[in-house]
Amino acid sequence: MITELEMGKAESELELGLGLSLGGGTAAKIGKPGGGGAWGERGRLLTAKDFPSVGSKRAADSASHAGASPPRSSSQVVGWPPIGSHRMNSLAAKSAREEEEAGKKKVDDDEPKDVAKKVQVGFIKVNMDGVAIGRKVDLNAHSSYENLAQTLEDMFFRSKPGTIGLTGQFTKPLRLLDGSSEFVLTYEDKEGDWMLVGDVPWRMFTTSVKRLRVMKTSEANGLAARHQEPNERQRKQPV
Amino acid sequence: MDLRLPSKVLEHIFSFVDSNEDRNSVSLVCKSWFETERLTRKRVFVRNCYAVTPAAVARRFPGMRSLTLKGKPHFADYNLVPDGWGGYAWPWIEAMAEKSPSLEELRLKRMVVTDECLEKIAASFKDFKVLVLTSCEGFSTDGLAAIAVACRNLTELELRECIVEDLGGDWLSYFPETLTSLVSLDFSCLDSEVKLSDLERLVSRSPNLKSLKLNRAVSLHALGSLLCLAPQLVELGTGSFSDKLDQEAVSKLAQVFTELKELKSLSGLWDVLPEYIPLLYSVCPGLTSLNLSYATVQMPDLVELLSRCSNLQKLWVMDLIEDKGLEVVASSCKELRELRVFPSGADVDETNVALTEQGLVYVSEACPNLESVLYFCAQFTNAALVTIAKNRPNLKCFRLCVIEPFASDHETHQPLDEGFKAIVESCKDLQRLSVSGLLTDKAFEHIGRHGKKLKMLSIAFAGDSDLMLHHLLSGCESLNKLEIRDCPFGDTALLENAAKLETMRSLWMSSCGVSFGACKLLSEKMPKLNVEVIDEHSPETRPDSSPVEKIYIYRTVAGPRMDMPEFVWTKHKNPEIGVSHLAIE
Numbered sequence: 001m002i003t004e005l006e007m008g009k010a011e012s013e014l015e016l017g018l019g020l021s022l023g024g025g026t027a028a029k030i031g032k033p034g035g036g037g038a039w040g041e042r043g044r045l046l047t048a049k050d051f052p053s054v055g056s057k058r059a060a061d062s063a064s065h066a067g068a069s070p071p072r073s074s075s076q077v078v079g080w081p082p083i084g085s086h087r088m089n090s091l092a093a094k095s096a097r098e099e100e101e102a103g104k105k106k107v108d109d110d111e112p113k114d115v116a117k118k119v120q121v122g123f124i125k126v127n128m129d130g131v132a133i134g135r136k137v138d139l140n141a142h143s144s145y146e147n148l149a150q151t152l153e154d155m156f157f158r159s160k161p162g163t164i165g166l167t168g169q170f171t172k173p174l175r176l177l178d179g180s181s182e183f184v185l186t187y188e189d190k191e192g193d194w195m196l197v198g199d200v201p202w203r204m205f206t207t208s209v210k211r212l213r214v215m216k217t218s219e220a221n222g223l224a225a226r227h228q229e230p231n232e233r234q235r236k237q238p239v
Numbered sequence: 240m241d242l243r244l245p246s247k248v249l250e251h252i253f254s255f256v257d258s259n260e261d262r263n264s265v266s267l268v269c270k271s272w273f274e275t276e277r278l279t280r281k282r283v284f285v286r287n288c289y290a291v292t293p294a295a296v297a298r299r300f301p302g303m304r305s306l307t308l309k310g311k312p313h314f315a316d317y318n319l320v321p322d323g324w325g326g327y328a329w330p331w332i333e334a335m336a337e338k339s340p341s342l343e344e345l346r347l348k349r350m351v352v353t354d355e356c357l358e359k360i361a362a363s364f365k366d367f368k369v370l371v372l373t374s375c376e377g378f379s380t381d382g383l384a385a386i387a388v389a390c391r392n393l394t395e396l397e398l399r400e401c402i403v404e405d406l407g408g409d410w411l412s413y414f415p416e417t418l419t420s421l422v423s424l425d426f427s428c429l430d431s432e433v434k435l436s437d438l439e440r441l442v443s444r445s446p447n448l449k450s451l452k453l454n455r456a457v458s459l460h461a462l463g464s465l466l467c468l469a470p471q472l473v474e475l476g477t478g479s480f481s482d483k484l485d486q487e488a489v490s491k492l493a494q495v496f497t498e499l500k501e502l503k504s505l506s507g508l509w510d511v512l513p514e515y516i517p518l519l520y521s522v523c524p525g526l527t528s529l530n531l532s533y534a535t536v537q538m539p540d541l542v543e544l545l546s547r548c549s550n551l552q553k554l555w556v557m558d559l560i561e562d563k564g565l566e567v568v569a570s571s572c573k574e575l576r577e578l579r580v581f582p583s584g585a586d587v588d589e590t591n592v593a594l595t596e597q598g599l600v601y602v603s604e605a606c607p608n609l610e611s612v613l614y615f616c617a618q619f620t621n622a623a624l625v626t627i628a629k630n631r632p633n634l635k636c637f638r639l640c641v642i643e644p645f646a647s648d649h650e651t652h653q654p655l656d657e658g659f660k661a662i663v664e665s666c667k668d669l670q671r672l673s674v675s676g677l678l679t680d681k682a683f684e685h686i687g688r689h690g691k692k693l694k695m696l697s698i699a700f701a702g703d704s705d706l707m708l709h710h711l712l713s714g715c716e717s718l719n720k721l722e723i724r725d726c727p728f729g730d731t732a733l734l735e736n737a738a739k740l741e742t743m744r745s746l747w748m749s750s751c752g753v754s755f756g757a758c759k760l761l762s763e764k765m766p767k768l769n770v771e772v773i774d775e776h777s778p779e780t781r782p783d784s785s786p787v788e789k790i791y792i793y794r795t796v797a798g799p800r801m802d803m804p805e806f807v808w809t810k811h812k813n814p815e816i817g818v819s820h821l822a823i824e
Binding site: 077078079080081082083084085086087090091094095123133135136138154155 | 314316317318319374400402428509532533535581582583584589592615640642643644645646649652697699700724725
């Protein structure tokens, strides 16, 4: 209602009837990081998935306008990385041409180019269900599953006080590996199969993993696992 | 005793005042200075086409000869502004045609320019000389033909990264034989092939031609014959650099390049084959500007070229240059002022990992004049940022794009707060900053405390809370343009610092947590701002507390704009604030 918007109020105080109270109202109190009063209120971090992508259709339009299809992007985030559309189209056209040529010519003369461009140095992609933006982990920097799980937990569910993680809602530790939480860690191996993480020795895992996915436990049923019975029972715990 | 200087004397004095910033100050002194200044201002810059009406500008500056206009917000470059948002050139051209027919120069950036606009320009401004369109769209090559045929005294026609409906290359043929005044021609963003013979004749009869930027369709062979006709070129943008030439043609081309004694700037070089790189060696020592950002050659070839460019001041290149290549740049290009390194892959996955923070560190160490940086990189470290800050306190523009969102320092796994703190602390004259990587509110506390000269700031995927916005709005005194996407703050900081928004040109926020209610409140409190809510779904069909997609806020004396599309809401659309469920036509 209109009365909630106090139009006659003095400049220094703004009062909203929208559920956000400003307390003291002056900037002087801002010293406390994440502390009480107004600054306890935080916006929810929204990801691209929360909105119908207004921009991406335009990207497709303007790209086709310039005669090339928009580049296939691994994340659904519009306008990232921030490269102008002319440059984007040029890169898209270039990779389309390269794919075409790779199909025609033999690999040999393309090799030096590939080596320069595609060396990943142990970085693999990690996606999490419900989060549009994928991340990357350096497997070479980890020595065990526990190590890796901790890194992923920090990445997606930052548990430092006064901060929010990518999803903004989860603050309890994840325990991705023992099947007791809402999420499990899965990976795609070289054959394209999705497996539960943790079944094979670490070294074997690092040589066969292509990418990771933090999957909702409810969706992980039927995933291939080497050891069947005891682990299965654990993983099928209700959320 | 009347101490006022006669206006003739004032006029003469003001004719020495070139910068518009100074002229703006001059006009604030007193009424007679205001009057004299406005009558003598020739070059007018309107940096937000919605901040003022065309009629008001025409009225104030009757002597205007050159008009520069900017339309859409910067993030439009990354497809964040939906089509149809606005930025139409027509009202301006129509107004100037009527009130300032002596207009000679028009420079438009991020505006919608139609063929009608171009035809109107051609028909209305008898002495029209300069048309520069940057990142514009909405016109076709027919519009270009209209300009070509009618503007008898045209000196500059430049299309920079425009989206043009390309109906063919005929437009070039419309330049009459009597047109001999051309100084600069840039059609690099067009696709279609122009007739080589027409282009050759045009170049031959343009003795003043200093800058020629061809499109990709111009072959290497054609380039050779064109350069023979224009050895006086200062700026050259080649076409595609990849035809297979026989030995004789190659040596002829090499010879032609050695004749380009005045060449200072080189660009284009699409698809350049490594075997043609040596053709460019002869011009390297004279180059001050080199744009290799479309040249897909590898580091060794790039190094061969760059090691010969001892006078280079501006370098744009792709990450194919790698750290090793930047090390060579550091040792060879001591005059370097501006460096831009672009990604060679469109996807985060394809990032070239042989380019790291180290490359930029090398350049920052060895190039004392480096003041402008744009650097795309897979990851970064605080240590590198600290080193760069220490090496180059003279940085004016620092735009770092760590391509991986939320990427922490890859050695310490800490946020990049400390690194950016070093940058803003050390670089006291920093005017433009883009941050990226993992950043907490602390980073913005540092920026707010130290970034006193900061005019433009771009932020994505950063911060933790309203504190981040509060630090910036309350701390950065010179802040003019702020653009933010995907950061987790809400209404509080925005409303607390509402007054600040009138001292800025514009604020863009997308995918943040600002609610519709806050936008309405802000609109109500700040009548001198246009608060635009850009949302595919009309915000009025949702509760006030729900966050909106995008917000664009700018100060204006023009009042509400009349050309808003359906998906843009301002309070003027529905004057009865608080009454929801109003259907929008």
